[in-house]
Every structure is written in structure tokens, then in C-alpha cells.
Amino acid sequence: MLSNITLGQYFPGESLIHRLDPRTKLLLFVLYIVALFLGKGLVSYAIMAIFLIVIIVMSKVPPSSLLRGLKPLWIVIIITGVLNLLFSQGQTVLFTWRRISVTLEGCYNAGFMIVRIILLVLCAFMLTYTTSPILLTDGLERLLRPFQKIGLPVHELAMMMSIALRFIPTLVEETDKIISAQKARGADFESGNILRRAKALIPILVPLFISAFRRADELAIAMECRCYHGGEGRTRLHQLKYARKDYVAYVIGIVLCVAVGILGRRFGL
Amino acid sequence: MEPILQLEHLNHVYSPGTPFEHRALIDIDLSIEKGSFVGMIGHTGSGKTTLIQHLNGLLKPTSGRILYNGEDIWISKQRIHQLRFQVGLVFQYPEYQLFEETVYRDIAFGPKNMGLDKDEVDRRVRDALRFVELPERILDHSPFELSGGQKRRVAIAGVIAMEPEVLILDEPIAGLDPESREAILRNIQDYHATRNNTVILVTHNMDVAARMSDQLLVMSHGSLYLSGTPEEIFSQTEALEQTGLTVPEVTQICDHLRRRGVPMPRGLYTVEAARDALLAMRGGSSHA
Ligand SMILES: Nc1ncnc2c1ncn2[C@@H]1O[C@H](COP(=O)(O)OP(=O)(O)OP(=O)(O)O)[C@@H](O)[C@H]1O
Ligand SMILES: [Mg+2]
Numbered sequence: 001m002l003s004n005i006t007l008g009q010y011f012p013g014e015s016l017i018h019r020l021d022p023r024t025k026l027l028l029f030v031l032y033i034v035a036l037f038l039g040k041g042l043v044s045y046a047i048m049a050i051f052l053i054v055i056i057v058m059s060k061v062p063p064s065s066l067l068r069g070l071k072p073l074w075i076v077i078i079i080t081g082v083l084n085l086l087f088s089q090g091q092t093v094l095f096t097w098r099r100i101s102v103t104l105e106g107c108y109n110a111g112f113m114i115v116r117i118i119l120l121v122l123c124a125f126m127l128t129y130t131t132s133p134i135l136l137t138d139g140l141e142r143l144l145r146p147f148q149k150i151g152l153p154v155h156e157l158a159m160m161m162s163i164a165l166r167f168i169p170t171l172v173e174e175t176d177k178i179i180s181a182q183k184a185r186g187a188d189f190e191s192g193n194i195l196r197r198a199k200a201l202i203p204i205l206v207p208l209f210i211s212a213f214r215r216a217d218e219l220a221i222a223m224e225c226r227c228y229h230g231g232e233g234r235t236r237l238h239q240l241k242y243a244r245k246d247y248v249a250y251v252i253g254i255v256l257c258v259a260v261g262i263l264g265r266r267f268g269l
Numbered sequence: 270m271e272p273i274l275q276l277e278h279l280n281h282v283y284s285p286g287t288p289f290e291h292r293a294l295i296d297i298d299l300s301i302e303k304g305s306f307v308g309m310i311g312h313t314g315s316g317k318t319t320l321i322q323h324l325n326g327l328l329k330p331t332s333g334r335i336l337y338n339g340e341d342i343w344i345s346k347q348r349i350h351q352l353r354f355q356v357g358l359v360f361q362y363p364e365y366q367l368f369e370e371t372v373y374r375d376i377a378f379g380p381k382n383m384g385l386d387k388d389e390v391d392r393r394v395r396d397a398l399r400f401v402e403l404p405e406r407i408l409d410h411s412p413f414e415l416s417g418g419q420k421r422r423v424a425i426a427g428v429i430a431m432e433p434e435v436l437i438l439d440e441p442i443a444g445l446d447p448e449s450r451e452a453i454l455r456n457i458q459d460y461h462a463t464r465n466n467t468v469i470l471v472t473h474n475m476d477v478a479a480r481m482s483d484q485l486l487v488m489s490h491g492s493l494y495l496s497g498t499p500e501e502i503f504s505q506t507e508a509l510e511q512t513g514l515t516v517p518e519v520t521q522i523c524d525h526l527r528r529r530g531v532p533m534p535r536g537l538y539t540v541e542a543a544r545d546a547l548l549a550m551r552g553g554s555s556h557a
Contacts, residue, residue: 011288012288062286062287064286065287177360177366178365178366180327180360181360181363181366182366182378183327183353184325184327184353184357184358184360184428185353185378185379185382185427185428185431186350186353186354186382186383186431187378188350188382202368203366203368203378206368207365207366207367207368210365211365
């Protein structure tokens, strides 16, 4: 039922992409976003798309599950496209209906916006599909460490994030169980008007909240029993270490970003 | 005896086409007699919960058929909705799905979904409460202020109140103290005896499975490994031990005695039967 929520689900694997340092992947992700917004024309987006496709192929994550992850987003994508199509300024008017006119520039804008969103989302998927949540938060914590000096509670944030990530599958599973149990008592979530459907959610939400609070309580006690006292003086079992492949990846990422930036901003390609 | 539930070549695969693909049920053929008390045992992860979720249409088989009273349950959506009331399923740790403000309303949730009128719902709630031996004054309490054992019984009452033809319970006594355990088992047995309904009881406790069931199903790695009367099953100590299960304690003692040369018959699983066998050996005289 809920198992088709693939959003951000880690796909265990042994590919080169999987084995990159999480910091590398996080920073490359940021670089990719920057490049996406520097790009302007067909050439730069073609380069960006090819780059991403190469990464997807290398990671051996099945494309079908990537596409399935895009499914919940198609409404957002379509709305963005339509808005861009209708409300872009431009010279070459294709046709006019009432006071709304569709221009050639509008079509381009809409197309590029859609490509941008899709590439952005797919790139985010590649990050979370190939990096286990633990490594991801480890990497984030290390990257943000400099900000500790200005009072950002980096360790606490990372801990919160890893707990949240850790509990997503648990809560999904729990929700699944509760839905099944209420269905077994004849609960009907699929018929009736919006009000009835919203009311039908109560038998799911109440037990879910209760169990979430219970789990939070238990976890807090368990952490205290193991003398958890925050990040200070804490050492790690797994140290993050850059390898040669990470440096290579950084170079590729920077070259890509600069190249797309020049192509897009200087030549408008 | 006619079968009430039949499974034909039932297969179930979780998350097909992903790295998490898992064949949870493999080619299960099974027939459950009307009015029987069926015990289901099997090691952790053997597919018991998956199997029983097929019986009331919560899970759809990847392939194979499920017949209720000889009729395929997947012919229409309405059929499935109806089936939920005919095959009542009590989940593992059912107390975690209580949600209403009062015990009364929680037990009434199922009957109300059936579309019954108020008087009938009221009758069923009180009947169900009686089966689980809880006092009527508890009806106005919040289910969250009850003890663990009481919550469990309220949850079971919530399914019993639908008066299902087949009552399925997934490990109803897990994590309870011995007293509550016995009480719940007694309630289930009473229900079975009074209503003459079919009961399927999933349990990890061999003694309970042995003592309560007419028919025993042994699951192992997604397949139906053994099926038969408790006597037939528990005379195969070695086969059971191979799947990581044990036989009831009494049977273990009898096996032990047999190895020491005492000619105990195989497949004894109650203390009474073992006592009678021992007494018979002494020449049939009993001074008890
Ligand atoms: N929603 C699910 N998605 C994927 N795999 C699942 C799912 N539910 C169960 N499984 C797997 O199917 C197998 C059978 O699980 P099931 O819950 O039916 O076992 P069980 O016999 O009830 O075990 P237990 O005695 O621990 O309750 C297990 O290996 C389990 O990991
Ligand atoms: Mg189970």
C-alpha cells in the first residue's frame, strides 16, 4: 500500500556512486543545482541531462523506480509548466485567447522549467538512493561543522535529522499496519465526499500519533541510559575519509558547473 | 464437513521488481473446515501473518485463488468489503489500534461499519464485552486508561462484535502475563464453543497450539510444511525441530522416556494423555 512511496528510499548497492564520500555527493548535488540555474539553452541542459544519465547508469539504480518516484510530483510539474507558458513575457505571439497570449518565449520557458525541475528532483533522488541515511547525516554534520563557531547546533541538528530519517520507514510500516487493522474492522477510506474521507482518517491518525509519542519516549530513555550527552567529546566508529575518486568527482563537478555557467551566461546556449 | 476457506496455489511476493523483493508465500494449498479450531505455528518470518492477511482480502495474492464458501473472494470490491465482516482478523498487538474516546465506541466501530442499526450495535457491543469477561462499567472509560491485558481484550472484543464466521487471531497472547494469557485463551475457546464458528489461532506457544486445536498448520519459509491433527504433528519431533520449532513440554518428556526405554506412544501432547499412558503401563490401576 504505502510501500510504493519510494521518495528518498535508499537503494543498497556497491557501485562507484554508492562508494563516494557522502560529503562529495552532497557538495556535487549543490554544484549541480547551481549549474541548473546557470544554464540557459538547449546545449547546457543537454549536457546536464547527459551527466545525470551517466550517473544513473553507473549507480545501477533501476530507472523504473526513479520514474515511480517522480509520479507524485507530476501535478507540480504540469502547473509550473502551464504558468510559465501563460505568463511569460515575449515578442513572438503564437496565438491570443481573451487577454492571455501564448508566446514562443513562453513555450521555451515552460519547457526549460519542466526539464529543470525533473533534473533537480532526479539528482536529489540519486543522492538519497545511493547514500544511506546514516552516511548522509554524517556527511552533513562534517560539512556544517565550521558553522558551529557561530553558534549553530550542528551535532544536534544532525542527530535530529538522523533520528527522523531512521523513523520514516518505521512509521510507514506502522501506518500500513494500522490501516490494515482498521480495514479489517470494515473501515472504508476510499468512498464518500471529502469530509467523510477526512473523518475516516481519525482511526489511523490517533493510533499513529500515540505510537509515535511512545517511540519518542522510549528512544529518549534508551539514549539517556547509554549516557548520551550531545556531541562534545564524542568519537566515531566510522571516520569519513576522502579517497582519490572523491577528488576526481570534485574536479568533474566543478568543470561541469563552470562550463555550463559560461555556456549559459556568456553565450546563452 | 465442508470447507469454509480454501487456498489454491497461493503465492505472494512483497515489493516485486525491487531489491527488496521477497517471496513470502510459496504455492500454498490449504482447506479449512467449517467449525474447526485451527492452530498455526511456524518460526519467525515464516509467513503466518502474510497468509492470514490473505484470508480476509487485506493482501491480494500474486497468483492463486482464495475461496470462501466455494466462491472466489476477489470477484468484486463489494465482495471484499463484505468479507471483512465474515472473516474477522485480530492483528498482533491489537491494543495499538484503539482510537476512540470510550471503550464502547471502539468496540462499536466494526458493527457500525457494517451498517447495523443502533440497537443491534448495542447488543453486539455488550455481547462481545461479555465474551472477553470485562465489566460493563468499563464501557464509558477511555481505552487508554486500561491495563495492557484489558486493552488487548477490548481490541479482541472489537472484532468479535462483528460476529464473524471465521475468527483469526495473530498471536493474541504475546507479551501478556500468564493470568491474562489464560483468560484470553479461555475467552476464545468459549466463543468457539458457543458460536460454533471457525477459529484460526496463530501462536508461538506449542502447548497452547497442542491443547486448543483440531487441526495444526506448520509454516516454514513461506511454505505449508506440515498439516494434520496435533497428534500427527507432534509425533514428528525431528521434522519440527528442523524448522526451528519444538514440541510441547509433555511431548518432550514422553520422547525422553521413550529414549530411556519406556514404551511411551508417540504424539502425546497433553498431560492427561501422558498420565493415562503411564498408568496403563502400570497395569491400568489408578489410585487417583
Ligand atoms: N510489508 C512487507 N514488505 C516486505 N516484506 C515483508 C512485509 N511483511 C513481511 N515481509 C517479509 O515476509 C516474510 C514473512 O513475514 P510474516 O510477517 O508473514 O512472518 P510471520 O510468520 O508472521 O513472522 P512472526 O512470527 O515474526 O510474526 C518475512 O521474511 C518478512 O520479512
Ligand atoms: Mg506475524
